[in-house]
Amino acid sequence: MCSCRSSNKKFAGQTHCCNLIVLDYVIYEARRNNIRLILCLVNNLDNFGGKAQYVKWAQAAGANLTNSTDSFFYHPTIKGYYKDYVKAMLTRKNSYSGITYCDEPAIFAWELMNEPRCVSNSSGPHLQAWIAEMAAYVKSLDNNHLVTVGIEGFYGPGIAERLGFNPGDWAASLCCDFLQNSAVEHIDFASVHAYPDSWLPKARMEEKVRYLSSWVDSHLNDSENILKKPVLFSEVGYLQHANANTTVDRDILLRVVYDKIYDSARKLQAGGGALIWQLMVKGTHMYHDNFSLVARDHPSTYKLIKEHSCRLQMLHKKEGDPGWQCTIPP
Numbered sequence: 001m002c003s004c005r006s007s008n009k010k011f012a013g014q015t016h017c018c019n020l021i022v023l024d025y026v027i028y029e030a031r032r033n034n035i036r037l038i039l040c041l042v043n044n045l046d047n048f049g050g051k052a053q054y055v056k057w058a059q060a061a062g063a064n065l066t067n068s069t070d071s072f073f074y075h076p077t078i079k080g081y082y083k084d085y086v087k088a089m090l091t092r093k094n095s096y097s098g099i100t101y102c103d104e105p106a107i108f109a110w111e112l113m114n115e116p117r118c119v120s121n122s123s124g125p126h127l128q129a130w131i132a133e134m135a136a137y138v139k140s141l142d143n144n145h146l147v148t149v150g151i152e153g154f155y156g157p158g159i160a161e162r163l164g165f166n167p168g169d170w171a172a173s174l175c176c177d178f179l180q181n182s183a184v185e186h187i188d189f190a191s192v193h194a195y196p197d198s199w200l201p202k203a204r205m206e207e208k209v210r211y212l213s214s215w216v217d218s219h220l221n222d223s224e225n226i227l228k229k230p231v232l233f234s235e236v237g238y239l240q241h242a243n244a245n246t247t248v249d250r251d252i253l254l255r256v257v258y259d260k261i262y263d264s265a266r267k268l269q270a271g272g273g274a275l276i277w278q279l280m281v282k283g284t285h286m287y288h289d290n291f292s293l294v295a296r297d298h299p300s301t302y303k304l305i306k307e308h309s310c311r312l313q314m315l316h317k318k319e320g321d322p323g324w325q326c327t328i329p330p
Contacts, residue, residue, distance in 0.1 A: 021095055028096035031106035038234065040111040040150060041086055051113070054078045070123040073116075073130040083137055090141045102142035109146035110138050111234075115193065116151060118175035124156065127175050128184075135186035146188040148232070153178045153192035153219055165218040167199035167211065178219065182227050189272060190227055192219045193235040196253060205249055212253055216260045223270035230272040233257055237277035237291040247298050254301065258308040265315055273312060276305060 030037050043050040051072040058065055058077045065071045072078050090102045090110075101107060112134050118127055131149055138147050155162035156177030163172055182190040194215060196208040203211070216233070223231035236257050238250035257274045264271025280292045295302040 020092065024092075024094045024096050027094060027101070027104060027106050031097070031104070035106065036108035037106055038109045038111055038148070039089075039107060040114045041089065042082065042113050044113055044115045044117055054081050057081060068119050070118050070120055070126065073118070073123060074126040079130070079133070082134065086134070086138060087141060090138070102144060107145055109148055109188070110142070111148050111150040111191070112138070113150045116149065116176065121173055121175065124175035124177070128177075128180060131181055131187070132184045135184055139186045147186055148189050148191045148234075149181050149184075149187055150191055150234070151176050151178060151181050151193075153190075153194075153215075156180060162218070162222075165215055167196075167215075179222060179226060182223075182229065187229070189229050190219070190223050190231040190270075191234045192231060193237075193277075194233055194253075194257060195235070195237050197239045197249075198237070205252070209252060209256060212256050213260070216257055220260060220264050220269070220271055224264070227270075229270065231270050232272045233261065233274035235277040236274050239290050240293065247300060250298075251300050251304055254304050258304065262308070262311050262315075265312055274308065276301075279305075 027037065029035075042054075046052050052069050054072050055065060055067075055069050055078065058071070058075060058081070061077065063075060063077050065075065072082075090100075092101050093099070094101065094104065097104075112131060116127060116131075118124065135147050135149075154166055154171040154174060154176045156175070156179075157163065157172050158177060158180065162179070163169075166172055178190070178192070181187075192215075194212060196203075196212045196215070200208055200211060219231055219233075223229055236254060238246070238253055240246055241249075254274075254276065261271040261274050265273075277291050278289070278293075279295050280288060282294055293301065295305065
């Protein structure tokens with residue numbers, strides 16, 4: 001039982017003991033159920049605190065900062081706050097299992113940030129330097145687990161021929177660059193997101209399918225031939241529309257991603273997998289966003305997800321290894 005009390009008054013350098021005890025339990029149960037976790041260390045957006053909260057903490061401590069959140073990536077005080085949090089997480093001993101997080105088999109990887117972006121075009125070098133510094137810092141504390149950035153996969157202006165794969169001109173102005181960000185030495189695998197319905201809201205379904213197909217192909221090819229690293233499509237999402245075609249359309253787009261990932265993995269190339277954003281369970285509606293779904297309420301989507309997992313598992317299953325038992329729903 002957690003003895004601390006919940007409070008809205010939190011400070012940089014503190015970790016909320018109740019929240020971490022809950023995380024302890026999640027990790028403990030994940031291990032018992034043969035689930036592997038990717039744990040994200042901060043959000044770009046304001047949800048769940050995000051980088052904006054770090055800037056507010058630094059301002060409250062007297063740092064001379066503008067209201068731009070780009071200072072998260074270069075101000076020494078803020079970088080120190082982030083490192084303090086990372087160290088607290090990676091060296092934490094699980095209250096249920098007694099295993100330190102950096103030694104925990106249930107943790108598959110650490111994600112430096114969810115969807116890092118910058119406000120100013122001039123902040124790109126700061127983001128790149130931040131990725132290199134923080135990836136190295138995580139590895140200095142934990143060399144047991146993989147590290148990824150958490151980027152969406154947008155291409156920067158450095159290679160003009162790649163810009164056509166972006167969903168719009170706006171994507172190149174966010175200071176992210178899939179190739180440059182993912183090439184950092186201590187980044188073990190590339191991450192990509194795919195939200196064709198959100199990125200191309202006015203496009204017809206056929207156009208979204210064509211775009212998604214080229215988006216996936218481009219990142220698989222670049223990961224295989226340029227980065228020489230695996231790539232995980234760590235978020236694939238489709239908005240929940242009021243019309244009856246939502247499930248059908250989502251399944252079409254998911255199958256595009258799943259089939260291409262499987263084909264890449266079958267050839268022992270860079271395709272590492274794809275994760276849908278986001279699966280929920282009944283009774284958690286307060287945490288839902290416009291992409292959430294309860295899998296068993298969408299049997300065709302649920303079947304697709306299971307098929308994808310089972311196909312990938314069978315590719316890598318070693319003889320005599322019982323592994324996770326694949327059962328595809330009818």
